[in-house]
Amino acid sequence: MNWKTAILIVLALVAGLGVLFQIATRTPPAPEHQVFINGTVLTMDASNRIAQALSARGDRIEAVGTTDDIMSLVDDTTLVFDLKGRTLLPGFIDAHGHFPGSGMMSVNADLNSPPIGTHTTIPQVLDALRELARQREPGEFVVGWGYDDTLLEEQRHPTRAELDSVSSEHPVVAIHVSGHMVVANSAALELVGITAATPDPPGGVIGRQAGSAEPNGLLEENARMDLLLKAQDMPLLDVFRMVKAAAQDYSARGVTTAQSGGVDQQLASGLALFSKLGMVHQRLVIFPAEIAFYDALLSGDFDAGKYTTDKLLVGPVKLIADGSIQGYTGYLSRPYYTPYKGDAEYAGYPTISRDALFEKVAALHAAGYQMAIHGNGDQSIEDILDAFEAAQRQRPVVDPRLIIIHAQMAREDQIQRMQALGVTPSFFSAHTWYWGDRHRDIFMGPQRAATISPAAWALQYGVRFTSHLDTPVVPMEPLQAVWSQVHRITYGGDVLGPQQSIGVMQALRSVTIDAAWQIFQEDNRGSLEPGKYADLVVLSGNPLEDPINMRALKVDRTIVGGATIYQRR
Numbered sequence: 001m002n003w004k005t006a007i008l009i010v011l012a013l014v015a016g017l018g019v020l021f022q023i024a025t026r027t028p029p030a031p032e033h034q035v036f037i038n039g040t041v042l043t044m045d046a047s048n049r050i051a052q053a054l055s056a057r058g059d060r061i062e063a064v065g066t067t068d069d070i071m072s073l074v075d076d077t078t079l080v081f082d083l084k085g086r087t088l089l090p091g092f093i094d095a096h097g098h099f100p101g102s103g104m105m106s107v108n109a110d111l112n113s114p115p116i117g118t119h120t121t122i123p124q125v126l127d128a129l130r131e132l133a134r135q136r137e138p139g140e141f142v143v144g145w146g147y148d149d150t151l152l153e154e155q156r157h158p159t160r161a162e163l164d165s166v167s168s169e170h171p172v173v174a175i176h177v178s179g180h181m182v183v184a185n186s187a188a189l190e191l192v193g194i195t196a197a198t199p200d201p202p203g204g205v206i207g208r209q210a211g212s213a214e215p216n217g218l219l220e221e222n223a224r225m226d227l228l229l230k231a232q233d234m235p236l237l238d239v240f241r242m243v244k245a246a247a248q249d250y251s252a253r254g255v256t257t258a259q260s261g262g263v264d265q266q267l268a269s270g271l272a273l274f275s276k277l278g279m280v281h282q283r284l285v286i287f288p289a290e291i292a293f294y295d296a297l298l299s300g301d302f303d304a305g306k307y308t309t310d311k312l313l314v315g316p317v318k319l320i321a322d323g324s325i326q327g328y329t330g331y332l333s334r335p336y337y338t339p340y341k342g343d344a345e346y347a348g349y350p351t352i353s354r355d356a357l358f359e360k361v362a363a364l365h366a367a368g369y370q371m372a373i374h375g376n377g378d379q380s381i382e383d384i385l386d387a388f389e390a391a392q393r394q395r396p397v398v399d400p401r402l403i404i405i406h407a408q409m410a411r412e413d414q415i416q417r418m419q420a421l422g423v424t425p426s427f428f429s430a431h432t433w434y435w436g437d438r439h440r441d442i443f444m445g446p447q448r449a450a451t452i453s454p455a456a457w458a459l460q461y462g463v464r465f466t467s468h469l470d471t472p473v474v475p476m477e478p479l480q481a482v483w484s485q486v487h488r489i490t491y492g493g494d495v496l497g498p499q500q501s502i503g504v505m506q507a508l509r510s511v512t513i514d515a516a517w518q519i520f521q522e523d524n525r526g527s528l529e530p531g532k533y534a535d536l537v538v539l540s541g542n543p544l545e546d547p548i549n550m551r552a553l554k555v556d557r558t559i560v561g562g563a564t565i566y567q568r569r
Helices: 003-015 019-025 067-071 101-106 122-135 160-166 186-191 222-231 236-252 265-276 290-299 354-366 378-394 412-421 436-443 445-449 455-460 478-487 504-509 513-518 547-552
Strands: 033-037 040-042 053-057 060-065 079-082 087-090 142-147 172-176 181-184 204-208 215-221 255-263 283-288 312-314 317-320 371-375 402-406 423-427 536-539 555-560 563-567
Touching: 033 067, 053 067, 060 067, 101 142, 101 236, 122 142, 122 160, 122 172, 160 172, 160 181, 160 186, 160 215, 172 186, 172 222, 181 222, 186 222, 204 222, 215 222, 236 255, 236 555, 236 563, 255 265, 255 317, 255 555, 265 283, 265 312, 283 290, 290 317, 290 354, 317 354, 354 371, 354 378, 371 378, 378 402, 378 412, 412 423, 412 455, 423 455, 436 445, 455 504, 478 504, 478 547
Parallel strands: 033 079, 040 087, 142 172, 255 283, 283 312, 317 371, 371 402, 402 423
Antiparallel strands: 033 053, 053 060, 087 536, 172 181, 181 215, 204 215, 283 317, 536 555, 555 563
16 A cells, blocks of 8 residues: 555544544644744845844734834733844745655665765665564565765665565665665565566666666666655555654744645645644645646646645646756766766766657646746756747746756856746755765766856846755755855865855745745745744844854744744753
8 A cells, every 4th residue: 555545544534533633633723912022033025124023913924123113012912922132034945845755764764874874885774774674564665765876885876686685575675865766676676567678668777787688676767666656655654653753853944834846646635634634734835746647737627726725735737857966867968077887978868858848848838837847957957948938939928937946957058048938946055065075076077066056146147046955855954955055065075166155145035935936925925024924933043143053053933824833942
């Protein structure tokens, strides 16, 4: 049973418990009136106004101003919170991620290397999988997430044979940190019918043993999809653990709007029910996966209202045009810096053909849908821009806000094109920290690596943008996304492309108001202005005052619609 199906079954069961269940899981109520005084209030409004205090009535912001201004609104029933100099700002908005993916770590094996995890060798990765296998019944999947071949001493992927040594009684799957490739043991390959006779699917590659057509266990991009769907099987209790862990994680990080990018019908329905029952306190934005919803979207059978709740909205349609730079599957216009498997001309590949991309983008655009298209390599970005330009010629839209997710290797000329076309990138800015050294030394070389996630170019050409973490690819730490845009420091301690650094306030906007704007929600969230949702985060200090140490700031309180969903003890 797929875990997304399990969500629906569990919720059908608990719905029968009625009022008792809803009381146990509902979001805490917002106070009728509360004020926050004596702080630094970063409003993120159009002028980046900085105030001292804020008043909220119910789920909405009433006023922002000086402490004296706000105290004049206080009566005997008002809750007064003294910030004591701490910083209040809009709750962080996840511009692109895969909620509740971060909860996977509560039920699967963590295979990450530093700075996220501890594994530095393949034997350590295998041991983590073996430990999980001991906890699973025969036949159940054993899944690990986050291994990175370039950070393991062996400088390679695990093999099918090595995963066979973990267990012959379980399908075993190790998912690469990029999420764009997996390694499977023989039992897992058998489940999806992958053999020496299986051809590579369009937009995917089945790894082969040297000198043979026999699969070596490595499955790239579209070749991995059937196995990933099966690998999502998990016990019902694990489903609860995963969603609960993700919601708590996001709350503790100050995230008030979470995103699940690229959902199918089962996950969309499950998240909608979790939201209705109050099991997830954040606001949710779901991006329907084109591959799952395409026919319904074009036929008119897609009903966004089926999933919409008071805290969940349906956002842009998600397409995937290429893969991952660190997985050598990002699609480039020039070859990778270090030849892949000795091929000096290798430049990656698209996961969807150029012709098919043009067709799908034109059809979805004509049907009136906003789109969010995953594109990492500059050739993939070029294809996306070409496809969208053609679609705009056929059906001009004044403010389309096509999102290019990641836009990691966007060139300066492509940023200029984005401005002309009404395209907005969402940069995975923390790449500079997590993979910057290897982008410079292995994947892209010094020149191209210096311009990954080019926020300064975006500012220069007037292109509005956001920053995201693609969680669970890296942990949900919004201040890391901000810090990386400002400093562009790598894990090795170098500054990667200082010319692309931006200021703290602009970086904060990329995870607040600009993230709201990107999904057409700027009128109700993202800044601290009267009438907007009282979605707030209180930080232990001011990121403007000590930018280099902003990552050390703590989230003291997270508030959604006036209700406190997290408070640091």
